[in-house]
Amino acid sequence: MGILISGFSSILTGLNFIATIHRMRAPGLTWFRLPIFIWSMYATSVILVLATPVLAITLAMVAVERVFHVGIFDPSLGGDPLLFQHMFWFYSHPAVYIMVLPAMAVVSEIIPTFSRKPLFGYKAVAFSSVAIAVIGFLVWGHHMFVAGISVYSAMAFSLLSYAVAVPSAIKVFNWTATLYQGPIELRTPLLYAIGFIALFTIGGTTGLVLAALGLDVHLTDTYFVIAHFHYIMVGGAVMAFLGGMHYWWPKISGRMYPETLAQMSALTVFIGFNLTFFPQFVLGYLGMPRRYASYPPEFQVLNVMSTAGASILGVGYIVPLIYLIWSWKHGEEAPPNPWRTTGLEWKTPSPPPTHNFEKTPLVTWGAYDFEAQKEELHLG
Amino acid sequence: MADPLELAVREQFQNPVQQRETSMVGMWVFLITEVMLFGGLFTGFAVYRMEYPLGFDLGSAQMDFKMGAINTAVLICSSFAMALAVNSAERGRKLRLAGFLVLTIVLGLLFLGIKFDEYYLHFLDHKAPGINFYQSGPQASSIEMFYVFYYIMTGLHALHMFVGIGLLSVLLLRTGLGSFSAEYHTPVEITGLYWHFVDTVWVFLFAIFYIPGAHMR
Numbered sequence: 001m002g003i004l005i006s007g008f009s010s011i012l013t014g015l016n017f018i019a020t021i022h023r024m025r026a027p028g029l030t031w032f033r034l035p036i037f038i039w040s041m042y043a044t045s046v047i048l049v050l051a052t053p054v055l056a057i058t059l060a061m062v063a064v065e066r067v068f069h070v071g072i073f074d075p076s077l078g079g080d081p082l083l084f085q086h087m088f089w090f091y092s093h094p095a096v097y098i099m100v101l102p103a104m105a106v107v108s109e110i111i112p113t114f115s116r117k118p119l120f121g122y123k124a125v126a127f128s129s130v131a132i133a134v135i136g137f138l139v140w141g142h143h144m145f146v147a148g149i150s151v152y153s154a155m156a157f158s159l160l161s162y163a164v165a166v167p168s169a170i171k172v173f174n175w176t177a178t179l180y181q182g183p184i185e186l187r188t189p190l191l192y193a194i195g196f197i198a199l200f201t202i203g204g205t206t207g208l209v210l211a212a213l214g215l216d217v218h219l220t221d222t223y224f225v226i227a228h229f230h231y232i233m234v235g236g237a238v239m240a241f242l243g244g245m246h247y248w249w250p251k252i253s254g255r256m257y258p259e260t261l262a263q264m265s266a267l268t269v270f271i272g273f274n275l276t277f278f279p280q281f282v283l284g285y286l287g288m289p290r291r292y293a294s295y296p297p298e299f300q301v302l303n304v305m306s307t308a309g310a311s312i313l314g315v316g317y318i319v320p321l322i323y324l325i326w327s328w329k330h331g332e333e334a335p336p337n338p339w340r341t342t343g344l345e346w347k348t349p350s351p352p353p354t355h356n357f358e359k360t361p362l363v364t365w366g367a368y369d370f371e372a373q374k375e376e377l378h379l380g
Numbered sequence: 381m382a383d384p385l386e387l388a389v390r391e392q393f394q395n396p397v398q399q400r401e402t403s404m405v406g407m408w409v410f411l412i413t414e415v416m417l418f419g420g421l422f423t424g425f426a427v428y429r430m431e432y433p434l435g436f437d438l439g440s441a442q443m444d445f446k447m448g449a450i451n452t453a454v455l456i457c458s459s460f461a462m463a464l465a466v467n468s469a470e471r472g473r474k475l476r477l478a479g480f481l482v483l484t485i486v487l488g489l490l491f492l493g494i495k496f497d498e499y500y501l502h503f504l505d506h507k508a509p510g511i512n513f514y515q516s517g518p519q520a521s522s523i524e525m526f527y528v529f530y531y532i533m534t535g536l537h538a539l540h541m542f543v544g545i546g547l548l549s550v551l552l553l554r555t556g557l558g559s560f561s562a563e564y565h566t567p568v569e570i571t572g573l574y575w576h577f578v579d580t581v582w583v584f585l586f587a588i589f590y591i592p593g594a595h596m597r
Contacts, residue, residue, distance in 0.1 A: 015409045023402040024392070053413045057420035061532065068510025070528045071521070072424070078521050083427050087420055360394070 001063075007056045010098075014048030017041055026344065028363035032126075035343055035367045036119060039126040040105030043133035047094045047101075050137070055091035058084065085147055089140035097136040100200075100232060101129060103240030104171055107193045110247050111175050113341040114190040115182030116379065118368040121174040128167035135164040145216050154213055161211035168204050172197060187339075188262040192243030195270045199235025203228055206281065221291075224284025227277045235273055242269065242320060249324065250338045254351040255331030258323050265323075269316035275309025340377045342368055400566045407570040411577050414540075418581055421536070425529045425588060428522075435522020439530070440593025442507070442523075444498060448590035451494050452583065458487030459579040466572045472562030474555060481552045484575065488545045495538055502527075530589055537585055540578045547571045 021042050025034070061072050062084070071077025073084040112119045119125060141149060141157030149157075175197055184190070206228040210216050219225060249257050279302040288299055295303060337346035342365070348357050365372040370379060393399040429436045465480035506514040509524050509531070551571055554560065560568060 011410075011413050015406055015413070018409050019402050019406040022405050023398060049409055049413045050416055053417035054420045057417050060536075061421075061424065064528070064532055068528075070509040070513075071525055072528060078432075078525055080427065080431065083424060087423070355391070 003059055004056055007052045007059075010048050010052045014045035014052075017045040018049065021045075026361055026363050029344075032123065033363055033366045034126075036108035036122070036125050036129070037105040040101045040108065040129045043129040044098055044101040044105075046130075046133045047098050047136065051091045051094040051098075054087060058087040058091070082144075082148060085144055086140070089143045090137075093140040093143060094133075094136045096229070096232065097132055099237045101132060103196065103200075103237040104129065106240045106244035106247070107175060107196050108171070109343065110189045110193040110243055111178050112368040112370075113247075113339050114185045114187055114193075115179050116185075116370055117178055117182045118366070118370065119174065120177035120180075121170070122367065124170050125174050128170040131167040132164060135160060135167070139164050142211055142216070145213060146220050158211055158213040158216075162208060165204060165208055165211075168200075172201055172204075186263075188257070188259060188266050189243045189247035191263060191266040191270075192239050192246065195266065195273075196236055196239040196243065199231050199239060199270075199273065203231025203235055206231065219284060221289055222284035223280040223288045223290060226290050227280035227284060230277045230280075235277070239269070239273075242266070245320070245324070247339070248345075249327075250334030251345055251350045251352070253328050253331070254334050254349075255327045255329075256334050256338065257320075257327045257331060261323050262320065265316050265319040268312060268319070272309050272312030272314070272316050276306050276313055277309070279303070279305045279309075337377070340379065342370060342373055342377070396564065400569075403566045403570055404573075407573050411573065414577060414581075418533075418536070421529070421533050422584070422588075425533070428525055428529070429588075432519075432522035432525060435519040436526045437593050437596060438519050439523045439526030440589060440591075441596040442505075443530075443590045443593065444501070445590050445594045445597065447494055447498050448586050451491050452586045454487050454491045454494070455579050455582050458484050458491065459576050461487060462572050462575045466565075466568055469560055469565035469568040470562060474558070474560070477560065477568070478552060478555045481548055481555065485545055485548050485552070488541055488548070492538060492541055492545075495534065499531075533585055534589070537578065537581055540581070544571075544575050544578055547574065 021034075021038060064070065065072040065074060065077075065079070069077075071079040073079040073081050075081055108119060108125060139157060139161045141153055142161045145154050145157075175193075179194075206224070210219060210225065210228055246257060246262055249255070283299055283302050283306075286299070288295055334350040336349050338350075339346070344361060344363070345352070347361060370377070373379075389396050389399055393402065461480050461483040465477055465484060468474075468476035468480055502508060503512070506512050507527055509527050513524050513527065515523050548571065551568055554567070
C-alpha cells in the first residue's frame with residue numbers, strides 16, 4: 001500500500017514535469033535552448049510514467065494473491081514466478097535510470113559552469129538522455145540470466161545491455177571534452193562532478209562486464225554486482241546529489257557554504273567511497289557471494305578495508321550535513337549569481353521570491369552561452 | 381468586476397490557451413500511465429491464456445455473454461452522451477450540458493448495477509476464488525485462474541467507473557454553480573477523455589473475457 005501511494009506520487013511528478021516542459025517554457029526558450037538538466041528530467045519523467053504503473057499493478061496482483069490465497073505468481077497454485085520477475089524488473093531496471101539520469105543532469109549543469117565553456121556536443125548529450133530512457137526499457141532481462149529464461153532472449157538482452165552503455169559513454173566523453181582546456185575553477189560542485197565522472201565510468205564499464213552473458217553467470221550474486229551498482233548509485237547518483245546540493249545551495253538558502261571545508265569533505269567522500277567499494281570488485285571476482293555475514297579467512301583483509309572505507313565515507317556525509325545546516329543561518333549571504341553562470345535560475349534573487357521571477361523572462365540565448373552574456377556576467 | 385475569463389486562469393499560466401493545452405497534455409500522459417497499468421494485467425492474462433488455453437476457454441464459456449453485451453452497449457451509449465456533453469459545453473449550452481452529464485452518470489450507474497449483479501450471480505454459483513470457489517473436473521485450477529483475472533481486471537475497471545462517476549458529479553455541481561462557459565470548459569473536456577478511455581478498456585475486457593467461450597455455451 002505504501003509503495004502504491006509513493007508510486008502514485010512518482011507518476012504524478014513525472015506527469016507534472018512532462019506537461020510543464022511541453023507547454024510552459026518561458027517565451028523564447030526553445031527545446032534546444034533548454035538546459036540539459038531539463039532534457040534529463042524529461043527523460044526521467046518518461047520512465048516514471050511508463051514504468052511505475054507496471055510496478056503498481058504487479059504489487060496489486062501480489063496483494064490479491066496473498067489476501068485471497070489464489071494463484072497468480074505462486075507456482076504451487078499454478079502461477080508463474082518468472083512472470084513476476086519479468087514484471088518486477090520491467091519497472092526496476094528503468095528505475096535505476098530514474099536515479100542516475102537526474103545525476104547526469106546535475107553534472108551537465110556543473111561542468112559548463114566551472115569550465116566557462118558551452119557544453120560540448122549539446123544535442124548529443126540531450127538525445128543521449130532520451131536514448132537511455134528508451135533503451136533502458138529493453139534491458140530488464142539481464143537481471144534474469146540465471147533465472148531460467150531462454151538462451152536466445154538472454155543473448156538479446158545481453159546485446160541490448162551493451163547498447164545502453166553507448167549513450168552513457170557519449171555523455172562521459174562530452175563532459176571531459178567540455179573540461180578540456182577550459183579555465184577550470186575547482187569549486188566543490190565541480191569536485192563532486194569530476195568524482196561522478198570517475199566513479200560512473202568505473203561503474204559503467206563494470207556494468208559491461210556483467211552484461212556479458214558468460215561472465216555474468218560466474219559473477220551473479222557476488223560482491224562484484226554489489227560493487228558495480230554502488231559505483232553507479234552511490235558513486236554516481238549520491239556524488240551528483242551532493243554536487244547539486246552545493247551548486248544550488250546558495251539559490252535554495254540564500255547563503256554560501258564554507259568552501260574549504262566543503263572541498264575537504266568532497267575529497268573525503270571520494271577516498272572513503274573507493275576504499276569501501278573497490279575491494280568488493282576483487283572480493284566478488286574471487287567468488288565471495290552477497291548476503292552472507294561470514295567469509296573465509298583469506299577474504300579478511302579486503303573486508304576490513306571495505307569497513308574502514310565505509311567509516312570514512314560516513315564522516316564525509318556527516319560533515320556536509322553539519323556545515324550546510326550551520327550555513328543556513330550563519331553562512332555568508334549569497335548574491336543572485338555566485339558562480340557567474342548562464343542559467344535562468346541565476347537571474348533572480350537568492351532565494352527566489354514566491355513567483356520565482358518578478359517578470360517572466362524572455363530567453364534569447366542558448367543554454368551555456370557564456371559568449372552572449374559576457375558583459376552581464378563580467379567575464380574577462 | 382473582474383473578467384470571468386481572467387478568473388479561470390491560475391497564476392502559473394500565461395493565458396487560458398496555455399492553461400488548456402497544459403491540462404490536455406497532462407490528461408493524455410495520465411491516460412498513458414493507465415494503459416501501462418492495465419497493460420500489466422493484459423500481459424499476465426495473455427501469458428496464462430497461453431499456458432492454460434482449455435481452462436480459460438471453459439471459464440469464458442461460463443460468462444454471461446448477454447449481460448456483457450448489454451453492458452458494452454450501455455457504456456458506449458454513455459460515451460456518446462459524454463461526447464454530447466463536451467459538445468454542449470463548447471457551445472456554452474449549460475442546460476444541455478447538465479442534462480447530458482446526468483445521462484452519462486445514469487448510464488454509468490446502470491453499467492455498474494449490471495456488473496455487480498453478474499458478480500452476485502457468480503458468487504451464488506460458487507465462482508468467487510479465495511471465498512467460495514468450487515469447480516469440478518481436471519481444469520478446475522486453471523478455470524479458477526481465469527476467474528482471478530476476471531475479478532481483478534473487471535474490478536479495477538469498476539473502480540475506474542466509480543472514480544469517473546465521482547468526477548462527473550463534481551462537473552455537474554460546477555455546471556450548476558455556473559463555472560463553465562463556451563470559453564472555459566477544460567475540466568469537461570479532460571473528464572471526457574478519461575471517460576472514453578475507461579469505456580475503451582471495457583471493450584477490450586469484453587473481448588477477452590466474454591467472446592472466446594461464447595460459442596461453447
